[in-house]
Each structure stands twice: as C-alpha cells, then as structure tokens.
Amino acid sequence: LKGTAEKKSGTKAVKREKRKYRCRVRSPETVIRSKKIRRTKANERERRRMHSLNEALEELRRTLPHIPDEPKLTKIETLRLANNYIFALAQILQTEDEQDDADDGFNETQLSQHCTANCSTQQSYPFNYNIL
Numbered sequence: 001l002k003g004t005a006e007k008k009s010g011t012k013a014v015k016r017e018k019r020k021y022r023c024r025v026r027s028p029e030t031v032i033r034s035k036k037i038r039r040t041k042a043n044e045r046e047r048r049r050m051h052s053l054n055e056a057l058e059e060l061r062r063t064l065p066h067i068p069d070e071p072k073l074t075k076i077e078t079l080r081l082a083n084n085y086i087f088a089l090a091q092i093l094q095t096e097d098e099q100d101d102a103d104d105g106f107n108e109t110q111l112s113q114h115c116t117a118n119c120s121t122q123q124s125y126p127f128n129y130n131i132l
Contacts, residue, residue, distance in 0.1 A: 026034075061078050064085055073081060 057075055057078055060082055061073055064078070064081050066073070066081075
C-alpha cells in the first residue's frame with residue numbers, strides 16, 4: 001500500500017532489494033548422482049511415451065481396413081491411411097446425404113472395397129503430406 005500511495009503522490013517508489021538465497025553447497029559426486037537420476041527419469045518418461053504412442057498406432061493399424069498379405073505399415077503410412085480412410089468415409093456420407101434413396105448407399109462390403117481401392121497410403125485426401 002505504501003508504494004501505491006507514493007505513486008499517486010507523484011514520488012518514485014522505492015524498490016526492494018531482492019533476497020539472495022544461498023544454495024546449499026553440494027559435493028561434485030552429489031551433483032553427478034543427481035544429474036544421472038534426472039536423466040534416468042527423463043529416459044523412463046520418454047520410453048513410456050514412445051510405448052504408448054506405438055500401442056496407439058498398432059491399434060489404429062488393426063482398426064483400419066487393410067490387405068492381409070501387405071507388410072506392416074510404417075507410422076506415417078498408418079497416419080496417411082487413417083486420414084484417407086476418414087476422408088473416404090466422409091465422402092460416402094456426403095454422397096448418401098445427396099441421394100434420395102437410402103437403398104443406393106454403400107454396404108459394408110462395398111465400403112471395404114472402396115476404401116481398399118481408394119485409401120492407399122500413396123494418395124492423400126484432402127491434403128498432400130510430403131514427409132520424408
């Protein structure tokens with residue numbers, strides 16, 4: 001409150017000195033040990049993160065329609081295929097909405113054939129990802 005009263009009256013506020021906290025002195029061995037512990041914990045967090053990401057991608061691979069004899073998709077191929085699959089499904093829904101007869105829509109077999117033919121990882125709907 002004192003500083004605000006001084007500012008209102010037009011005088012300069014007095015700055016408080018910063019407190020200087022002294023860090024406790026640690027031996028070099030303790031510093032090295034704590035750095036190793038921090039690095040180990042960071043590595044463990046990164047390992048857990050990567051395992052979680054890989055599990056999610058594996059589940060996505062199982063969910064997407066695919067050709068059984070095809071080799072395992074890479075991470076980027078999986079993401080592109082998922083993007084293309086979602087785009088193809090959106091197109092199918094849009095086409096069905098535009099049609100008057102609901103009977104002319106895709107059934108599951110047609111959907112699978114359509115997506116297998118049109119959702120390849122080489123095509124990118126609606127975006128083109130040039131990731132090396």
